Amino acid sequence: MDRSELALVAFGGFAGALLRYGASVAIPGAGGTLAVNVLGSFVLGTFITSVSSRRAQLFFGTGLLSSFTTYSTFAVQTASLSPMGGALNVGANYALGFAAAALGLAFGGRR
Amino acid sequence: MSLSLLSAVLVGVGGMAGAVSRHTVDQRIVGKWSTVTVNVLGSVALGFLVTAPVGDAAVALAGTGFCGAFTTFSSFAVGVAELADAGDYDTAARYAFGTLLAALVGVAIGGAVGGTVG
Numbered sequence: 001m002d003r004s005e006l007a008l009v010a011f012g013g014f015a016g017a018l019l020r021y022g023a024s025v026a027i028p029g030a031g032g033t034l035a036v037n038v039l040g041s042f043v044l045g046t047f048i049t050s051v052s053s054r055r056a057q058l059f060f061g062t063g064l065l066s067s068f069t070t071y072s073t074f075a076v077q078t079a080s081l082s083p084m085g086g087a088l089n090v091g092a093n094y095a096l097g098f099a100a101a102a103l104g105l106a107f108g109g110r111r
Numbered sequence: 112m113s114l115s116l117l118s119a120v121l122v123g124v125g126g127m128a129g130a131v132s133r134h135t136v137d138q139r140i141v142g143k144w145s146t147v148t149v150n151v152l153g154s155v156a157l158g159f160l161v162t163a164p165v166g167d168a169a170v171a172l173a174g175t176g177f178c179g180a181f182t183t184f185s186s187f188a189v190g191v192a193e194l195a196d197a198g199d200y201d202t203a204a205r206y207a208f209g210t211l212l213a214a215l216v217g218v219a220i221g222g223a224v225g226g227t228v229g
Contacts, residue, residue: 006131006134009130009131009134010127010128010130010131011127012130013126013127013128013129013130013131013180014123014124014126014127014130015123015126016126016130016180017122017123017125017126017127017129017130017175017176017179017180018119018122018123018126020122020126020175020179020180021118021119021122021123021171021175021176024175036184037184037185037188040184040185041184041185041188041189043185044185044186044188044189045188045189045192048189058134062130062133062134062137063130065185066130066133066180066183066185066186067126067129067130067133067179067180067183068185069183069184069185069186069188070178070179070180070182070183070184071149071150071153071154071182071183071184071187071210071214072150072153072154072156072157072178072179072181072182072214073157073175073178073179073182074184075150075154075157075158075211075214075215075217075218076154076157076158076161076218078215078218079158079215079218079219079222090211093184094207094211097184097188098188098191098192098195098207100188101185101188101189101191101192102192102195102196104189104192105189105192105193105196
């Protein structure tokens with residue numbers, strides 16, 4: 001792994017985390033996390049099936065999109081909700097996130 | 112947390128370190144276990160940070176920035192969708208719900224430890 005590749009991941013991570021922070025200020029709470037997770041899953045699915053450049057994969061895929069979405073915030077928010085709210089949060093992130101990823105894979109694979 | 116330039120810079124720098132750390136784990140652990148590892152470890156750490164007596168700046172840097180970027184939902188969801196596409200629904204379900212269970216237990220453990228030091 002050369003240092004320029006590590007830099008691509010780092011800059012992508014910087015941008016992805018910043019975009020997620022912006023989204024969390026615009027849509028506070030579990031709704032903002034749901035929005036970034038679903039959007040990021042669709043775009044990542046599209047991206048990995050349509051872009052083959054390793055450097056682009058490192059910046060956008062490993063760096064930006066993977067850092068834009070988050071599992072830890074989702075898990076902490078789920079634990080902080082009521083049992084019913086937590087179950088709804090898991091159901092929404094999982095159902096919409098997996099569907100978005102599958103749609104992205106299909107969409108990207110056709111391009 | 113309100114939108115401020117300082118918070119944004121802390122989140123960005125934490126995100127940079129989180130992404131590089133996740134990538135380092137990816138290169139050492141092959142397959143889905145690397146995503147399971149980062150998601151569970153990051154959930155333990157964030158569970159700790161939100162209950163421990165640390166300030167807003169530390170939460171922005173280490174929580175929103177580092178843990179948020181170290182863990183990933185998109186790679187996880189794409190992994191589940193690829194398993195389902197391949198017809199391996201059993202592995203997809205174990206991956207999806209095993210990660211959930213381990214992460215929620217991790218949040219509880221991290222939170223209990225963070226509450227103890229508070």
